[in-house]
Amino acid sequence: MRQRSVIPGFGLALGTTVLYLGAIVLLPLCALILRASDVGVEQFWTILSAPRTLSAIRVTVTMALAATLFNAVYGLLLAWVLARYEFPGKRVLDALVDVPFALPTAVAGLALTALFAKNGWFGAPLDSIGVSVSYTPLGIAIAMAFTSVPFVVRTVQPVIEDLGTDVEEASRSLGASDWQILRKVIFPSIFPAFLAGCSLAFARCLGEFGAVIFIAGNQPMKTEIVALLAFIRLEEYNYGAAAAIATVMLAMAFVMLIVTNIIQAWHLRYLGRGD
Amino acid sequence: MRAPPSQSKKMLTPVGAGRATRRILLGVVLVLTGFFLAAPLILIFTSAFSQGIGVFFKNLTDPAIAYAIWLTLLTALVVVPVNILFGLAAAWTVTKFEFPGRTLLIALIELPYSISPIVAGVAYLFVYGTQGLFGPLLEQFDIKIMFALPAIFLASMFVTAPFVARELIPLMQVQGTDEEEAAVTLGASGFATFVRVTLPNVKWAVVYGAILCNARVMGEFGAVSVVSGNIRGVTTTLPLQIELLFHDYNIVGAFTASMVLAAVALLTIVLKVVLERFGEADLASVNRLH
Numbered sequence: 001m002r003q004r005s006v007i008p009g010f011g012l013a014l015g016t017t018v019l020y021l022g023a024i025v026l027l028p029l030c031a032l033i034l035r036a037s038d039v040g041v042e043q044f045w046t047i048l049s050a051p052r053t054l055s056a057i058r059v060t061v062t063m064a065l066a067a068t069l070f071n072a073v074y075g076l077l078l079a080w081v082l083a084r085y086e087f088p089g090k091r092v093l094d095a096l097v098d099v100p101f102a103l104p105t106a107v108a109g110l111a112l113t114a115l116f117a118k119n120g121w122f123g124a125p126l127d128s129i130g131v132s133v134s135y136t137p138l139g140i141a142i143a144m145a146f147t148s149v150p151f152v153v154r155t156v157q158p159v160i161e162d163l164g165t166d167v168e169e170a171s172r173s174l175g176a177s178d179w180q181i182l183r184k185v186i187f188p189s190i191f192p193a194f195l196a197g198c199s200l201a202f203a204r205c206l207g208e209f210g211a212v213i214f215i216a217g218n219q220p221m222k223t224e225i226v227a228l229l230a231f232i233r234l235e236e237y238n239y240g241a242a243a244a245i246a247t248v249m250l251a252m253a254f255v256m257l258i259v260t261n262i263i264q265a266w267h268l269r270y271l272g273r274g275d
Numbered sequence: 276m277r278a279p280p281s282q283s284k285k286m287l288t289p290v291g292a293g294r295a296t297r298r299i300l301l302g303v304v305l306v307l308t309g310f311f312l313a314a315p316l317i318l319i320f321t322s323a324f325s326q327g328i329g330v331f332f333k334n335l336t337d338p339a340i341a342y343a344i345w346l347t348l349l350t351a352l353v354v355v356p357v358n359i360l361f362g363l364a365a366a367w368t369v370t371k372f373e374f375p376g377r378t379l380l381i382a383l384i385e386l387p388y389s390i391s392p393i394v395a396g397v398a399y400l401f402v403y404g405t406q407g408l409f410g411p412l413l414e415q416f417d418i419k420i421m422f423a424l425p426a427i428f429l430a431s432m433f434v435t436a437p438f439v440a441r442e443l444i445p446l447m448q449v450q451g452t453d454e455e456e457a458a459v460t461l462g463a464s465g466f467a468t469f470v471r472v473t474l475p476n477v478k479w480a481v482v483y484g485a486i487l488c489n490a491r492v493m494g495e496f497g498a499v500s501v502v503s504g505n506i507r508g509v510t511t512t513l514p515l516q517i518e519l520l521f522h523d524y525n526i527v528g529a530f531t532a533s534m535v536l537a538a539v540a541l542l543t544i545v546l547k548v549v550l551e552r553f554g555e556a557d558l559a560s561v562n563r564l565h
Contacts, residue, residue, distance in 0.1 A: 008465035028398035104494025162283025
């Protein structure tokens, strides 16, 4: 198998890696799929088409989309500001972007719940204009948006930083306006990275659990997400339903993984063309 | 902050560098970030101390929280070293050798990133739970993995398996195999080559990955929540303790536990910024070579 390498340790390193991945990652996933296949096609379909499951999937997907949309705009602005401007406190802003990754989801969930509670810092003023966030789908979207902020920023920021100034200067000297350069030069070159960041964020939102369950209120048919429903089915000892729902989540994760990889391959081709 | 005006560059201001645009964009971003990312952090610290420093320390030394802190530290102490070793083995395999299936292996290493912790937790139940693959066997020998500490360790390993490997692979890819080949050709053993050539080249990346891994292990909620069974005083890690306190309406207690984890998170970010500078030194040594 090994090709012309004088470095020893291939067998040991490969063996360790494969064994560990097999025991820690693949074995559980196979067990899950095995258990779900025991359910049978008809029963599987009954579980998935149950109103409560459908409602959980609908809430999860729509709120994940809303959160991703918010992060598409906010993340792009953040990436732009961090890559293009110099200002006091820039390092602090850059570090703040990492907060959602570093802060445990349960902590984020608790803090967001307190902020948006009816007597909270944001909840009270919002309540006075008739907007309630906690225990509503909006709260789910906010929790999802918080945990997935860094994906768009950290995928787009380096691409903006590496953007050559030559084309921009050429278009400028030919009389192009800011808006034209942005639309025709800058945006096309960051678009693949931007899309990859959005799909990573969306995938994360679909699977988010900790931050959401604190703020959502978790009312069946209204504010219950898919991840929580899988958990609830387990606690009811309804293992078949838990396996079926978890398998659907796994399938969604695989679809998002493939989509992201296709976008990233496109991104690499795009970069290659630029050189 | 404006660039000094120069004749030739006067017409060529970069996009968005206009004063008004800059102010508006910067203003929007700073306000949004203040509300969205900074406010939750500030709230955690102010809420933990909202009933005075005495209550804060009383909460912190409460046996339940103290136990949760201990269990969280223990989990990190078990999981992080294992995933450092795995990260080194995995990165060594895919960067120092060419073999069929290499791309597939890299994809597998990164797989846990894409899977919801809840799915991981549920999946573990079907291996070690009473109804799981090994359930009957474990029961026969009276070994308890599910709803006990081993399950917490295993689920945390699943979730954080890629953390160290992911930092090492791109770096070792760039560093190539020249130095190792030289060492081996000069008669160094494989182990000596690894310890004296490879490891010093990637030491900061290992530390960096380990710190990110640690933060995630200490804060993991979903996967641990499923596999631990949430047994008070037995399997309650800090994040689970936060949920328990929240449901008990002990909000100040919940924020005290949160503050401990938020402090870990802030420390992680500070170390990350510091290590990114050291990491540049790692990369600089590569550039010197090529």
